[in-house]
Amino acid sequence: xxxxxxxxxxxxxxxxxxxxxxxxxxxxxxxxxxxxxxxxxxxxxxxxxxxxxxxxxxxxxxxxxxxxxxxxxxxxxxxxxxxxxxxxxxxxxxxxxxxxxxxxxxxxxxxxxxxxxxxxxxxxxxxxxxxxxxxxxxxxxxxxxxxxxxxxxxxxxxxxxxxxxxxxxxxxxxxxxxxxxxxxxxxxxxxxxxxxxxxxxxxxxxxxxxxxxxxxxxxxxxxxxxxxxxxxxxxxxxxxxxxxxxxxxxxxxxxxxxxxxxxxxxxxxxxxxxxxxxxxxxxxxxxxxxxxxxxxxxxxxxxxxxxxxxxxxxxxxxxxxxxxxxxxxxxxxxxxxxxxxx
Amino acid sequence: xxxxxxxxxxxxxxxxxxxxxxxxxxxxxxxxxxxxxxxxxxxxxxxxxxxxxxxxxxxxxxxxxxxxxxxxxxxxxxxxxxxxxxxxxxxxxxxxxxxxxxxxxxxxxxxxxxxxxxxxxxxxxxxxxxxxxxxxxxxxxxxxxxxxxxxxxxxxxxxxxxxxxxxxxxxxxxxxxxxxxxxxxxxxxx
Numbered sequence: 001x002x003x004x005x006x007x008x009x010x011x012x013x014x015x016x017x018x019x020x021x022x023x024x025x026x027x028x029x030x031x032x033x034x035x036x037x038x039x040x041x042x043x044x045x046x047x048x049x050x051x052x053x054x055x056x057x058x059x060x061x062x063x064x065x066x067x068x069x070x071x072x073x074x075x076x077x078x079x080x081x082x083x084x085x086x087x088x089x090x091x092x093x094x095x096x097x098x099x100x101x102x103x104x105x106x107x108x109x110x111x112x113x114x115x116x117x118x119x120x121x122x123x124x125x126x127x128x129x130x131x132x133x134x135x136x137x138x139x140x141x142x143x144x145x146x147x148x149x150x151x152x153x154x155x156x157x158x159x160x161x162x163x164x165x166x167x168x169x170x171x172x173x174x175x176x177x178x179x180x181x182x183x184x185x186x187x188x189x190x191x192x193x194x195x196x197x198x199x200x201x202x203x204x205x206x207x208x209x210x211x212x213x214x215x216x217x218x219x220x221x222x223x224x225x226x227x228x229x230x231x232x233x234x235x236x237x238x239x240x241x242x243x244x245x246x247x248x249x250x251x252x253x254x255x256x257x258x259x260x261x262x263x264x265x266x267x268x269x270x271x272x273x274x275x276x277x278x279x280x281x282x283x284x285x286x287x288x289x290x291x292x293x294x295x296x297x298x299x300x301x302x303x304x305x306x307x308x309x310x311x312x313x314x315x316x317x318x319x320x321x322x323x324x325x326x327x328x329x330x331x332x333x334x335x336x337x338x339x340x341x342x
Numbered sequence: 343x344x345x346x347x348x349x350x351x352x353x354x355x356x357x358x359x360x361x362x363x364x365x366x367x368x369x370x371x372x373x374x375x376x377x378x379x380x381x382x383x384x385x386x387x388x389x390x391x392x393x394x395x396x397x398x399x400x401x402x403x404x405x406x407x408x409x410x411x412x413x414x415x416x417x418x419x420x421x422x423x424x425x426x427x428x429x430x431x432x433x434x435x436x437x438x439x440x441x442x443x444x445x446x447x448x449x450x451x452x453x454x455x456x457x458x459x460x461x462x463x464x465x466x467x468x469x470x471x472x473x474x475x476x477x478x479x480x481x482x483x484x485x486x487x488x489x490x491x492x493x494x495x496x497x498x499x500x501x502x503x504x505x506x507x508x509x510x511x512x513x514x515x516x517x518x519x520x521x522x523x524x525x526x527x528x529x530x531x532x
Contacts, residue, residue: 014474014521015493017528021472022378027387029377033395034369041357041365041402048406049360 091316092326252279252287259287259303262296271306278308284315292320292332300332310341350414358405365402372415375494376422382478383426383487393429397422412501419495420505423487477527485520488513 252275258267267287271277278286288308291299300320304310313319318326321341324333333341348356348364350371356364376397381390400421408417478486484506491502503513 014524014528017472017474018478018493021474024472025378025475027377027381029373029394030387030391033391034373036395037369037398037402038366040399041369042362044402044405045357045360045362045365048358 091318092323251275253281255279256281256285256287256290259291259296259299260294262291262294262299264298264302267299267302271302277303277306278312280312280314284313286312286314286320288312289314289318289320289323292323292329292336293327295327295329295332297329297331297335300335304335304339310336310339351410354405354408354410354414357402358408365405368401368414369398372418375415376418379419379422379490379494380426382475382490383483384429385479389429393422393425396425400425415495416497416501416505419491419497423491423505473528474524477524480527481520481523484508485516485523488516489520489524492517 251270251273255267255270255275255277256279257263258270278288280286281290285293286308288300288303288310289312291303310321311319319341321333321336324330324336348367350368353364353368357368377390377394380393380397381387384390384393397418401418478489481489487506488502491497491505492499495501497505499510499514499517502508502517503510506513508516
């Protein structure tokens with residue numbers, strides 16, 4: 001260590017000369033080394049990108065979000081679908097008609113009217129699945145029946161007293177299984193509500209004294225004040241704020257009821273009287289809609305012939321044509337289309 | 343910072359996350375510096391090529407674990423130094439010359455001599471390379487390596503000491519002796 005350390009100028013001189021001579025040195029690493037190094041580095045980079053890349057190079061947070069919203073979206077869709085399944089039948093199906101519970105009510109065959117009834121049945125285009133209920137034993141004691149059945153049973157029995165009424169009752173009995181088969185649970189629930197409504201109507205009529213005078217529009221066979229026809233005839237619209245006069249309301253309700261059960265002669269009689277053929281029930285359904293829903297093709301034809309509005313939608317916005325299509329009633333749908341239904 | 347505007351450490355970070363282009367930038371930026379450090383230490387192109395590949399393979403492999411606690415050049419030349427020492431030791435074992443010390447300049451020169459270059463080729467190369475590079479070959483290995491680490495890696499005395507596992511004062515003396523020897527050799531050559 002006897003040497004004197006070089007000063008800064010000397011160091012710079014040696015370094016600068018080294019750099020000058022290095023720049024003139026043609027020595028280079030081989031091209032194969034360069035290629036091998038770069039290829040190896042590229043391969044490792046690709047492996048890193050595949051392994052960690054998506055999580056490290058951006059989009060880390062967006063990648064976590066789908067896990068969050070997917071179950072929520074699917075859950076919402078599932079809830080909407082479930083709600084739709086529960087609501088759509090209610091929209092498409094009418095309230096359960098009164099005859100919906102008829103299969104429980106035995107129909108007493110009437111020998112005098114059998115021929116006429118069968119002839120009418122043959123004329124009436126019905127669903128192929130409809131089946132005439134065979135002769136049944138006499139009805140059980142009324143005390144053993146449910147309230148709904150008590151409300152319905154006499155109605156059928158009273159019609160058996162006359163030819164026209166027998167025909168209607170027989171058709172009712174014939175149609176009942178098909179109706180029950182095509183109706184949803186919602187409709188079945190509504191059927192109970194409808195029977196209860198009938199009971200309330202009967203009470204209302206009794207309280208207002210309407211039952212003292214039988215409705216003029218009723219069939220001649222319905223004579224007694226306690227007959228089901230009288231108990232059903234007054235519509236619940238008597239309790240509605242905008243209810244029409246009681247007699248008109250009764251007439252409109254009779255028209256709807258006759259249309260629904262397919263009592264064509266009775267319906268023809270009722271339509272000859274003054275009244276609104278398109279009068280609606282609490283659910284906004286006209287007689288045409290009720291006849292359509294019940295598959296009463298002849299009643300539909302009769303109503304259309306008397307100028308019923310083929311596009312009168314119910315409170316849910318369902319038109320008769322939509323109801324016919326939904327209920328798989330092509331004959332009725334065709335008749336409605338011919339009448340200008342959309 | 344370089345012409346690309348990105349520091350070596352930033353490029354290493356990018357490559358560690360899978361950006362191959364960052365590695366290529368780094369390689370081209372430091373290729374010749376590492377090459378000169380290796381070839382002028384070992385004196386053999388084939389060995390230098392082999393070491394060159396090993397060094398950069400190691401850089402690529404360890405990039406994900408690289409943490410910029412030190413300068414990239416310091417880390418890079420540390421790898422190069424270790425690879426070179428490993429190569430020399432392996433060569434010694436293969437030749438059963440383990441009794442020879444790393445400091446033995448003549449033995450290292452023998453082990454790393456370019457077999458493709460004879461005396462005439464070596465003389466021509468020296469003339470082409472210049473007097474200083476010829477003088478550099480005559481420096482002791484420790485002094486030559488310390489000098490090359492400083493001029494090629496722009497490393498400080500502390501960094502060179504850390505790479506060569508030497509003390510600060512020893513490293514400083516090696517640098518001082520190296521430059522003094524080079525000046526003397528240049529005077530003789532002139």
